Amino acid sequence: MTTVALLALLTLPACLNGGTGVTRGAFGFLGGADEATQNTSQPTAVLDSDMQDGSQSQIIESLLNRRSVLQDGAFRSVADAVLAANSRAAEAELRAATLRAEARSRNWLPTLGPQVSLTSLGAVVTSLVVDQVLFDNGGKRAERDFAAADVEVAAVALAQDTNDRVLAALDLYLTAQAATARAGVNSAAMARMERFEYVMSERVRGGINDRADLQIVQQKLNQMRADLASDQEAAQSAMSELSAMSAQPLAGVTGLSGIAAPQPAADPLSVMKAEAESIRALAGGRAARAGFLPGVTLSGTAGSEGSGAGLNVGAPNGIGFGMGADLRAIAAEEQASAARVGQAREDSNRALRALEGQLASLQRQQAQSQSLAAQAAANFDLFEQQMRAGRRPVTDVVGVFENKIRTEREAVIVQYDIARIQLKIAALRGALVDGEQI
Numbered sequence: 001m002t003t004v005a006l007l008a009l010l011t012l013p014a015c016l017n018g019g020t021g022v023t024r025g026a027f028g029f030l031g032g033a034d035e036a037t038q039n040t041s042q043p044t045a046v047l048d049s050d051m052q053d054g055s056q057s058q059i060i061e062s063l064l065n066r067r068s069v070l071q072d073g074a075f076r077s078v079a080d081a082v083l084a085a086n087s088r089a090a091e092a093e094l095r096a097a098t099l100r101a102e103a104r105s106r107n108w109l110p111t112l113g114p115q116v117s118l119t120s121l122g123a124v125v126t127s128l129v130v131d132q133v134l135f136d137n138g139g140k141r142a143e144r145d146f147a148a149a150d151v152e153v154a155a156v157a158l159a160q161d162t163n164d165r166v167l168a169a170l171d172l173y174l175t176a177q178a179a180t181a182r183a184g185v186n187s188a189a190m191a192r193m194e195r196f197e198y199v200m201s202e203r204v205r206g207g208i209n210d211r212a213d214l215q216i217v218q219q220k221l222n223q224m225r226a227d228l229a230s231d232q233e234a235a236q237s238a239m240s241e242l243s244a245m246s247a248q249p250l251a252g253v254t255g256l257s258g259i260a261a262p263q264p265a266a267d268p269l270s271v272m273k274a275e276a277e278s279i280r281a282l283a284g285g286r287a288a289r290a291g292f293l294p295g296v297t298l299s300g301t302a303g304s305e306g307s308g309a310g311l312n313v314g315a316p317n318g319i320g321f322g323m324g325a326d327l328r329a330i331a332a333e334e335q336a337s338a339a340r341v342g343q344a345r346e347d348s349n350r351a352l353r354a355l356e357g358q359l360a361s362l363q364r365q366q367a368q369s370q371s372l373a374a375q376a377a378a379n380f381d382l383f384e385q386q387m388r389a390g391r392r393p394v395t396d397v398v399g400v401f402e403n404k405i406r407t408e409r410e411a412v413i414v415q416y417d418i419a420r421i422q423l424k425i426a427a428l429r430g431a432l433v434d435g436e437q438i
Contacts, residue, residue, distance in 0.1 A: 046091055047155055047438055048098075051148050052105035059152045059276055063159050064435035066266060069426045073257025075170060077250070082169040083162070083437060084247035090154070090161040097147075097154040104147035107140045108133070132298045134311075139290030142283050149280035156273040159430050159438050163269065167427040169242055171420060176238035177254070178416040183231035185408045186224050189401070193221045196398050203394065213395050220402050227409075256415065259422045262431040268352070269430040274344035281337035285330045291317040292327060351428060359421045362414060369411035376404040 049061040070076045110132040133140060200217045203209040242250060292315055300309035317323075383400045386392040426432050 046094065046158070047435065051151070052101050053144060053148065055148075057148070057152055057155075059272055060155050062267070062272070063155060063430070063438060066159075066430055066433070066435045066438075067263065068434045068437075069260040069262055069422075069431045071258035071260060074173070074253050074255050075257045075259065075423075077253050078169050078173050078242070078246075079166045079432065081246040081248050081250055082165060082242075083433070085245060086162070086165055088158075088161075090158040094151070094154040094158050097151045101144075101147035101151045104144045107143055128302050130300045134296040134298055136295040136297075137290040137293040139287050139295070139316075142286035142290060145283035146280055146287060149276055149283055152276040153273060153280055156269055156276055159433075160269045160273065162438050163427045163430050163432045165245075166432040167423055169245060170423050170432075172238045172242040173250075173253075174416045174420050174423075176235045176242065177256070178413045179231045179235035179238065180254075181412045181416070182409045183228050183235065185405060185412055186228040186231065189405050190224060190228070192401065193217075193224055193398075196394060196401070197221050200394050200398075209394070213393075216395055217398050220398055224405065256419055259419065259426065262426050262429040266429045266431060268345075268348035268428050270348050270428075271341070271345050272430075274341045278337040278341050282334055285334045288330050289327060291315065292319070292323050348428065352425065355421055355425050355428070359418065359425070362418045362421060366411075366414040366418065369407070369414050373404070373407040373411040376400075376407040380404045 047060055047064055049057045049064060051057055068076075068079070070079055110130055112128070112130050114128055197214075197217050200209060200214045204211055204214045239251070294313055294315050297312045298309070299312055301307055317326075380397070380400045380403075383392050383397045387394060387397045423432065
Protein backbone atom coordinates (compact mmCIF):
# COMPACT_ATOMS: atom_id res chain seq x y z
CA MET A 1 0.00 0.00 0.00
CA THR A 2 2.88 2.33 0.75
CA THR A 3 4.33 1.82 -2.72
CA VAL A 4 1.04 2.58 -4.40
CA ALA A 5 0.57 5.70 -2.32
CA LEU A 6 4.06 6.84 -3.32
CA LEU A 7 3.23 6.28 -6.98
CA ALA A 8 0.05 8.29 -6.63
CA LEU A 9 1.94 11.15 -4.98
CA LEU A 10 4.50 11.15 -7.78
CA THR A 11 2.10 10.97 -10.66
CA LEU A 12 -1.08 12.74 -9.69
CA PRO A 13 0.42 16.20 -9.00
CA ALA A 14 2.15 16.20 -12.37
CA CYS A 15 -1.02 15.14 -14.13
CA LEU A 16 -3.71 17.10 -12.31
CA ASN A 17 -2.17 20.29 -10.90
CA GLY A 18 -1.62 21.91 -14.32
CA GLY A 19 2.14 22.33 -13.83
CA THR A 20 2.83 20.79 -17.23
CA GLY A 21 -0.02 22.51 -18.99
CA VAL A 22 -2.25 19.45 -18.86
CA THR A 23 -5.98 19.97 -18.57
CA ARG A 24 -7.36 19.86 -15.05
CA GLY A 25 -9.75 17.01 -14.38
CA ALA A 26 -9.82 13.40 -13.38
CA PHE A 27 -8.26 12.25 -16.65
CA GLY A 28 -6.88 15.48 -18.07
CA PHE A 29 -3.53 13.97 -18.97
CA LEU A 30 -5.28 11.91 -21.62
CA GLY A 31 -6.03 15.07 -23.62
CA GLY A 32 -9.57 15.91 -22.52
CA ALA A 33 -12.23 17.66 -24.56
CA ASP A 34 -11.88 20.87 -22.51
CA GLU A 35 -8.34 21.44 -23.75
CA ALA A 36 -9.21 20.64 -27.34
CA THR A 37 -12.07 23.15 -27.18
CA GLN A 38 -9.79 25.76 -25.67
CA ASN A 39 -7.14 25.31 -28.36
CA THR A 40 -9.57 25.43 -31.26
CA SER A 41 -11.61 28.37 -29.96
CA GLN A 42 -8.66 30.75 -29.67
CA PRO A 43 -7.31 32.16 -32.96
CA THR A 44 -3.66 31.28 -33.30
CA ALA A 45 -1.06 31.47 -36.03
CA VAL A 46 -1.46 28.68 -38.53
CA LEU A 47 2.24 28.03 -39.03
CA ASP A 48 4.49 27.98 -35.99
CA SER A 49 8.07 26.75 -36.12
CA ASP A 50 8.13 26.18 -32.35
CA MET A 51 7.53 22.48 -31.78
CA GLN A 52 6.00 20.90 -28.69
CA ASP A 53 9.37 19.66 -27.44
CA GLY A 54 10.86 23.17 -27.56
CA SER A 55 12.84 22.62 -30.77
CA GLN A 56 12.57 24.63 -33.98
CA SER A 57 11.25 23.08 -37.18
CA GLN A 58 13.56 23.99 -40.03
CA ILE A 59 10.92 23.01 -42.59
CA ILE A 60 8.22 25.26 -41.12
CA GLU A 61 10.76 28.06 -40.60
CA SER A 62 11.62 27.82 -44.30
CA LEU A 63 7.94 28.09 -45.20
CA LEU A 64 7.51 31.16 -43.01
CA ASN A 65 10.50 32.85 -44.68
CA ARG A 66 9.03 32.47 -48.18
CA ARG A 67 8.27 35.72 -49.99
CA SER A 68 5.74 36.03 -52.78
CA VAL A 69 6.99 36.86 -56.27
CA LEU A 70 3.75 38.75 -56.98
CA GLN A 71 4.31 42.48 -57.02
CA ASP A 72 1.64 45.10 -56.40
CA GLY A 73 -0.92 45.12 -59.17
CA ALA A 74 -3.45 42.85 -60.79
CA PHE A 75 -1.85 39.54 -59.76
CA ARG A 76 -1.58 40.56 -56.13
CA SER A 77 -5.22 41.71 -56.09
CA VAL A 78 -6.40 38.37 -57.50
CA ALA A 79 -4.28 36.42 -55.01
CA ASP A 80 -5.55 38.40 -52.03
CA ALA A 81 -9.17 37.98 -53.13
CA VAL A 82 -9.00 34.20 -53.50
CA LEU A 83 -7.03 33.74 -50.28
CA ALA A 84 -9.66 35.69 -48.38
CA ALA A 85 -12.29 33.18 -49.56
CA ASN A 86 -10.16 30.08 -49.00
CA SER A 87 -11.97 27.34 -47.06
CA ARG A 88 -8.52 26.03 -46.00
CA ALA A 89 -9.33 22.38 -45.53
CA ALA A 90 -5.60 21.70 -45.30
CA GLU A 91 -5.43 24.09 -42.34
CA ALA A 92 -7.81 21.84 -40.41
CA GLU A 93 -5.49 18.92 -41.12
CA LEU A 94 -2.56 20.93 -39.79
CA ARG A 95 -4.39 21.85 -36.61
CA ALA A 96 -5.34 18.21 -36.08
CA ALA A 97 -1.70 17.17 -36.55
CA THR A 98 -0.60 19.87 -34.11
CA LEU A 99 -3.03 18.60 -31.47
CA ARG A 100 -1.80 15.04 -32.03
CA ALA A 101 1.76 16.23 -31.55
CA GLU A 102 0.74 18.00 -28.35
CA ALA A 103 -0.83 14.81 -27.06
CA ARG A 104 2.24 12.72 -27.96
CA SER A 105 4.54 15.24 -26.27
CA ARG A 106 3.17 13.96 -22.93
CA ASN A 107 3.42 10.28 -23.62
CA TRP A 108 6.31 9.99 -21.13
CA LEU A 109 3.91 10.71 -18.25
CA PRO A 110 2.36 7.83 -16.29
CA THR A 111 -1.00 6.49 -17.38
CA LEU A 112 -3.72 6.33 -14.76
CA GLY A 113 -7.07 4.64 -15.13
CA PRO A 114 -9.72 2.55 -13.40
CA GLN A 115 -10.08 -1.17 -13.87
CA VAL A 116 -13.37 -2.97 -13.25
CA SER A 117 -13.75 -6.76 -13.45
CA LEU A 118 -16.35 -9.35 -12.50
CA THR A 119 -15.06 -12.37 -10.51
CA SER A 120 -16.27 -15.91 -10.91
CA LEU A 121 -18.25 -15.48 -7.68
CA GLY A 122 -20.23 -12.60 -9.14
CA ALA A 123 -18.44 -9.89 -7.19
CA VAL A 124 -17.34 -6.65 -8.85
CA VAL A 125 -13.68 -5.80 -8.28
CA THR A 126 -12.53 -2.24 -8.86
CA SER A 127 -9.01 -0.94 -8.77
CA LEU A 128 -6.87 2.00 -9.83
CA VAL A 129 -3.96 1.16 -12.11
CA VAL A 130 -0.86 3.35 -12.58
CA ASP A 131 1.70 2.49 -15.31
CA GLN A 132 5.00 4.25 -15.89
CA VAL A 133 7.38 3.31 -18.68
CA LEU A 134 10.97 3.14 -17.44
CA PHE A 135 12.70 1.85 -20.55
CA ASP A 136 11.17 1.23 -24.00
CA ASN A 137 14.16 1.33 -26.40
CA GLY A 138 13.23 4.84 -27.53
CA GLY A 139 9.67 3.96 -28.51
CA LYS A 140 8.01 6.91 -26.78
CA ARG A 141 10.60 9.30 -28.16
CA ALA A 142 10.00 7.92 -31.64
CA GLU A 143 6.27 8.48 -31.22
CA ARG A 144 6.91 12.11 -30.35
CA ASP A 145 9.22 12.50 -33.34
CA PHE A 146 6.60 10.92 -35.59
CA ALA A 147 3.94 13.35 -34.40
CA ALA A 148 6.27 16.32 -34.87
CA ALA A 149 7.13 15.19 -38.40
CA ASP A 150 3.43 14.73 -39.08
CA VAL A 151 2.96 18.42 -38.27
CA GLU A 152 5.68 19.31 -40.79
CA VAL A 153 4.04 17.16 -43.47
CA ALA A 154 0.71 18.88 -42.83
CA ALA A 155 2.40 22.31 -42.92
CA VAL A 156 3.95 21.64 -46.33
CA ALA A 157 0.62 20.26 -47.57
CA LEU A 158 -1.03 23.51 -46.46
CA ALA A 159 1.60 25.54 -48.33
CA GLN A 160 1.04 23.43 -51.45
CA ASP A 161 -2.72 23.83 -51.18
CA THR A 162 -2.44 27.61 -50.76
CA ASN A 163 -0.03 28.04 -53.67
CA ASP A 164 -2.12 25.76 -55.90
CA ARG A 165 -5.22 27.81 -55.13
CA VAL A 166 -3.51 31.06 -56.06
CA LEU A 167 -2.08 29.47 -59.22
CA ALA A 168 -5.52 28.20 -60.26
CA ALA A 169 -7.01 31.66 -59.74
CA LEU A 170 -4.25 33.41 -61.67
CA ASP A 171 -4.53 30.86 -64.47
CA LEU A 172 -8.23 31.70 -64.79
CA TYR A 173 -7.40 35.39 -64.74
CA LEU A 174 -4.79 34.98 -67.49
CA THR A 175 -7.24 32.92 -69.54
CA ALA A 176 -9.80 35.71 -69.28
CA GLN A 177 -7.28 38.43 -70.10
CA ALA A 178 -5.87 36.53 -73.09
CA ALA A 179 -9.36 35.91 -74.47
CA THR A 180 -10.21 39.59 -73.97
CA ALA A 181 -7.05 40.62 -75.82
CA ARG A 182 -7.87 38.32 -78.76
CA ALA A 183 -11.40 39.68 -78.81
CA GLY A 184 -10.00 43.21 -78.86
CA VAL A 185 -8.03 42.45 -82.01
CA ASN A 186 -11.12 41.13 -83.79
CA SER A 187 -13.31 43.95 -82.50
CA ALA A 188 -10.89 46.59 -83.80
CA ALA A 189 -10.74 44.89 -87.22
CA MET A 190 -14.46 44.23 -87.59
CA ALA A 191 -15.29 47.60 -89.14
CA ARG A 192 -12.60 47.16 -91.80
CA MET A 193 -13.83 43.67 -92.72
CA GLU A 194 -17.43 44.88 -92.88
CA ARG A 195 -16.24 47.63 -95.21
CA PHE A 196 -14.66 45.00 -97.47
CA GLU A 197 -17.96 43.10 -97.52
CA TYR A 198 -19.81 46.27 -98.52
CA VAL A 199 -17.32 47.04 -101.31
CA MET A 200 -17.52 43.48 -102.61
CA SER A 201 -21.32 43.48 -102.54
CA GLU A 202 -21.35 46.71 -104.57
CA ARG A 203 -18.90 45.22 -107.07
CA VAL A 204 -21.12 42.15 -107.40
CA ARG A 205 -24.16 44.36 -107.88
CA GLY A 206 -22.29 46.28 -110.56
CA GLY A 207 -21.20 43.08 -112.31
CA ILE A 208 -17.48 43.54 -111.66
CA ASN A 209 -17.17 40.44 -109.47
CA ASP A 210 -19.29 37.32 -109.27
CA ARG A 211 -21.19 36.14 -106.20
CA ALA A 212 -18.53 33.54 -105.27
CA ASP A 213 -16.10 36.34 -104.40
CA LEU A 214 -18.70 37.91 -102.13
CA GLN A 215 -19.30 34.60 -100.38
CA ILE A 216 -15.58 34.27 -99.66
CA VAL A 217 -15.52 37.70 -98.00
CA GLN A 218 -18.70 36.96 -96.07
CA GLN A 219 -17.28 33.64 -94.85
CA LYS A 220 -14.19 35.39 -93.50
CA LEU A 221 -16.34 38.04 -91.85
CA ASN A 222 -18.54 35.40 -90.22
CA GLN A 223 -15.44 33.59 -88.98
CA MET A 224 -14.19 36.78 -87.37
CA ARG A 225 -17.56 37.28 -85.69
CA ALA A 226 -17.54 33.69 -84.45
CA ASP A 227 -14.01 34.07 -83.06
CA LEU A 228 -15.01 37.32 -81.35
CA ALA A 229 -18.04 35.70 -79.71
CA SER A 230 -16.00 32.66 -78.68
CA ASP A 231 -13.31 34.83 -77.08
CA GLN A 232 -15.88 36.92 -75.23
CA GLU A 233 -17.60 33.79 -73.91
CA ALA A 234 -14.27 32.30 -72.81
CA ALA A 235 -13.40 35.49 -70.95
CA GLN A 236 -16.80 35.64 -69.25
CA SER A 237 -16.63 31.96 -68.27
CA ALA A 238 -13.16 32.31 -66.77
CA MET A 239 -14.08 35.44 -64.84
CA SER A 240 -17.29 33.83 -63.55
CA GLU A 241 -15.30 30.87 -62.26
CA LEU A 242 -12.76 33.21 -60.74
CA SER A 243 -15.50 35.23 -59.02
CA ALA A 244 -16.87 32.01 -57.52
CA MET A 245 -13.59 31.46 -55.65
CA SER A 246 -13.02 35.11 -54.68
CA ALA A 247 -14.15 37.04 -51.65
CA GLN A 248 -14.68 40.27 -53.60
CA PRO A 249 -15.55 41.25 -57.18
CA LEU A 250 -12.65 41.28 -59.63
CA ALA A 251 -14.41 42.75 -62.64
CA GLY A 252 -12.38 45.95 -62.40
CA VAL A 253 -9.00 44.18 -62.32
CA THR A 254 -7.26 44.15 -65.70
CA GLY A 255 -3.80 43.88 -67.20
CA LEU A 256 -0.61 42.22 -66.04
CA SER A 257 1.68 43.00 -63.12
CA GLY A 258 5.27 42.29 -62.26
CA ILE A 259 6.57 38.86 -61.28
CA ALA A 260 9.88 38.77 -59.41
CA ALA A 261 12.29 35.86 -59.60
CA PRO A 262 11.82 33.22 -56.87
CA GLN A 263 14.50 32.81 -54.23
CA PRO A 264 17.12 30.52 -55.80
CA ALA A 265 17.75 28.69 -52.52
CA ALA A 266 14.06 27.86 -51.96
CA ASP A 267 13.47 24.13 -52.29
CA PRO A 268 10.38 23.04 -54.23
CA LEU A 269 7.46 22.17 -51.99
CA SER A 270 7.30 18.63 -53.34
CA VAL A 271 10.87 18.04 -52.16
CA MET A 272 10.15 19.54 -48.74
CA LYS A 273 7.11 17.32 -48.34
CA ALA A 274 9.11 14.24 -49.32
CA GLU A 275 11.77 15.15 -46.75
CA ALA A 276 9.14 15.61 -44.03
CA GLU A 277 7.53 12.30 -44.96
CA SER A 278 10.94 10.63 -44.84
CA ILE A 279 11.55 11.98 -41.33
CA ARG A 280 8.12 10.74 -40.30
CA ALA A 281 8.79 7.31 -41.81
CA LEU A 282 12.11 7.03 -39.97
CA ALA A 283 10.42 7.90 -36.68
CA GLY A 284 7.67 5.40 -37.39
CA GLY A 285 10.30 2.76 -38.08
CA ARG A 286 12.03 3.42 -34.77
CA ALA A 287 8.72 3.18 -32.95
CA ALA A 288 7.85 -0.07 -34.70
CA ARG A 289 11.31 -1.54 -33.98
CA ALA A 290 10.98 -0.66 -30.30
CA GLY A 291 7.78 -2.69 -30.19
CA PHE A 292 9.75 -5.87 -30.87
CA LEU A 293 12.35 -5.25 -28.15
CA PRO A 294 11.90 -5.86 -24.41
CA GLY A 295 11.07 -2.88 -22.22
CA VAL A 296 10.56 -2.20 -18.52
CA THR A 297 7.46 -0.65 -16.95
CA LEU A 298 6.58 0.14 -13.35
CA SER A 299 2.95 -0.50 -12.41
CA GLY A 300 0.89 -0.25 -9.28
CA THR A 301 -2.70 -1.01 -8.35
CA ALA A 302 -4.92 0.00 -5.51
CA GLY A 303 -8.45 -1.26 -5.09
CA SER A 304 -11.05 -3.19 -3.15
CA GLU A 305 -9.02 -6.40 -3.30
CA GLY A 306 -5.82 -4.80 -2.05
CA SER A 307 -2.87 -3.08 -3.63
CA GLY A 308 0.48 -3.89 -5.11
CA ALA A 309 3.33 -2.70 -7.30
CA GLY A 310 6.02 -4.24 -9.43
CA LEU A 311 8.28 -4.14 -12.45
CA ASN A 312 7.15 -5.66 -15.74
CA VAL A 313 9.52 -6.73 -18.50
CA GLY A 314 8.20 -7.59 -21.94
CA ALA A 315 7.97 -6.71 -25.61
CA PRO A 316 4.74 -4.97 -26.66
CA ASN A 317 4.57 -6.88 -29.94
CA GLY A 318 5.85 -10.14 -28.49
CA ILE A 319 8.46 -12.36 -30.09
CA GLY A 320 7.25 -14.51 -32.96
CA PHE A 321 8.66 -16.44 -35.86
CA GLY A 322 8.08 -13.49 -38.21
CA MET A 323 9.93 -10.96 -36.09
CA GLY A 324 13.04 -11.04 -38.27
CA ALA A 325 11.05 -10.37 -41.41
CA ASP A 326 9.22 -7.53 -39.65
CA LEU A 327 12.49 -5.91 -38.65
CA ARG A 328 13.85 -6.25 -42.18
CA ALA A 329 10.65 -4.73 -43.54
CA ILE A 330 11.08 -1.75 -41.23
CA ALA A 331 14.65 -1.24 -42.44
CA ALA A 332 13.51 -1.54 -46.07
CA GLU A 333 10.80 1.07 -45.54
CA GLU A 334 13.38 3.47 -44.10
CA GLN A 335 15.55 3.00 -47.18
CA ALA A 336 12.53 3.49 -49.43
CA SER A 337 11.64 6.77 -47.70
CA ALA A 338 15.14 8.10 -48.34
CA ALA A 339 14.90 7.03 -51.98
CA ARG A 340 11.59 8.85 -52.37
CA VAL A 341 13.30 12.11 -51.38
CA GLY A 342 15.82 11.66 -54.16
CA GLN A 343 13.06 10.81 -56.63
CA ALA A 344 11.06 13.87 -55.62
CA ARG A 345 14.10 16.09 -56.08
CA GLU A 346 14.76 14.60 -59.51
CA ASP A 347 11.13 15.04 -60.58
CA SER A 348 11.04 18.65 -59.40
CA ASN A 349 14.30 19.44 -61.18
CA ARG A 350 12.93 17.93 -64.39
CA ALA A 351 9.74 19.94 -64.06
CA LEU A 352 11.69 23.15 -63.43
CA ARG A 353 13.99 22.56 -66.39
CA ALA A 354 10.99 21.85 -68.64
CA LEU A 355 9.22 25.04 -67.52
CA GLU A 356 12.40 27.09 -67.93
CA GLY A 357 12.78 25.72 -71.44
CA GLN A 358 9.19 26.66 -72.27
CA LEU A 359 9.77 30.12 -70.84
CA ALA A 360 12.87 30.70 -72.97
CA SER A 361 11.00 29.49 -76.05
CA LEU A 362 8.05 31.79 -75.38
CA GLN A 363 10.32 34.77 -74.81
CA ARG A 364 11.92 34.09 -78.18
CA GLN A 365 8.51 33.67 -79.79
CA GLN A 366 7.33 36.97 -78.34
CA ALA A 367 9.87 38.99 -80.32
CA GLN A 368 9.33 36.83 -83.38
CA SER A 369 5.53 37.09 -83.25
CA GLN A 370 5.70 40.87 -82.91
CA SER A 371 7.99 41.02 -85.93
CA LEU A 372 5.64 38.81 -87.96
CA ALA A 373 2.66 40.96 -86.97
CA ALA A 374 4.50 44.10 -88.07
CA GLN A 375 5.37 42.49 -91.42
CA ALA A 376 1.77 41.37 -91.92
CA ALA A 377 0.54 44.90 -91.20
CA ALA A 378 3.03 46.35 -93.72
CA ASN A 379 1.94 43.82 -96.34
CA PHE A 380 -1.69 44.73 -95.80
CA ASP A 381 -1.00 48.44 -96.16
CA LEU A 382 0.80 47.76 -99.45
CA PHE A 383 -1.97 45.52 -100.82
CA GLU A 384 -4.64 48.04 -99.82
CA GLN A 385 -2.84 50.80 -101.66
CA GLN A 386 -2.56 48.58 -104.73
CA MET A 387 -6.28 47.76 -104.47
CA ARG A 388 -7.18 51.43 -104.47
CA ALA A 389 -4.98 51.87 -107.53
CA GLY A 390 -6.87 49.06 -109.22
CA ARG A 391 -3.91 46.69 -109.28
CA ARG A 392 -5.19 44.18 -106.67
CA PRO A 393 -8.54 42.44 -106.38
CA VAL A 394 -10.52 42.76 -103.17
CA THR A 395 -10.27 39.03 -102.44
CA ASP A 396 -6.46 39.21 -102.33
CA VAL A 397 -6.56 42.15 -99.94
CA VAL A 398 -9.07 40.38 -97.72
CA GLY A 399 -6.78 37.33 -97.55
CA VAL A 400 -3.82 39.51 -96.53
CA PHE A 401 -6.01 41.28 -93.98
CA GLU A 402 -7.09 37.96 -92.50
CA ASN A 403 -3.44 36.93 -92.13
CA LYS A 404 -2.73 40.26 -90.40
CA ILE A 405 -5.48 39.62 -87.86
CA ARG A 406 -4.26 36.07 -87.22
CA THR A 407 -0.68 37.17 -86.55
CA GLU A 408 -1.89 39.94 -84.25
CA ARG A 409 -4.02 37.49 -82.27
CA GLU A 410 -1.03 35.17 -81.88
CA ALA A 411 1.29 38.02 -80.88
CA VAL A 412 -1.03 39.51 -78.30
CA ILE A 413 -1.38 36.34 -76.19
CA VAL A 414 2.31 35.42 -75.92
CA GLN A 415 2.78 37.76 -72.96
CA TYR A 416 0.02 35.94 -71.08
CA ASP A 417 1.60 32.56 -71.84
CA ILE A 418 4.92 33.87 -70.51
CA ALA A 419 3.27 35.04 -67.29
CA ARG A 420 1.55 31.66 -66.90
CA ILE A 421 4.87 29.79 -67.10
CA GLN A 422 6.49 32.20 -64.63
CA LEU A 423 3.64 31.61 -62.19
CA LYS A 424 3.96 27.85 -62.55
CA ILE A 425 7.65 28.05 -61.69
CA ALA A 426 6.87 30.19 -58.66
CA ALA A 427 4.14 27.79 -57.50
CA LEU A 428 6.51 24.84 -57.81
CA ARG A 429 8.92 26.65 -55.51
CA GLY A 430 6.12 27.73 -53.17
CA ALA A 431 6.67 31.42 -53.88
CA LEU A 432 3.19 32.65 -54.81
CA VAL A 433 2.19 33.40 -51.21
CA ASP A 434 4.05 35.07 -48.35
CA GLY A 435 4.85 32.77 -45.45
CA GLU A 436 2.57 34.71 -43.13
CA GLN A 437 -0.40 34.19 -45.48
CA ILE A 438 -0.12 30.42 -45.54
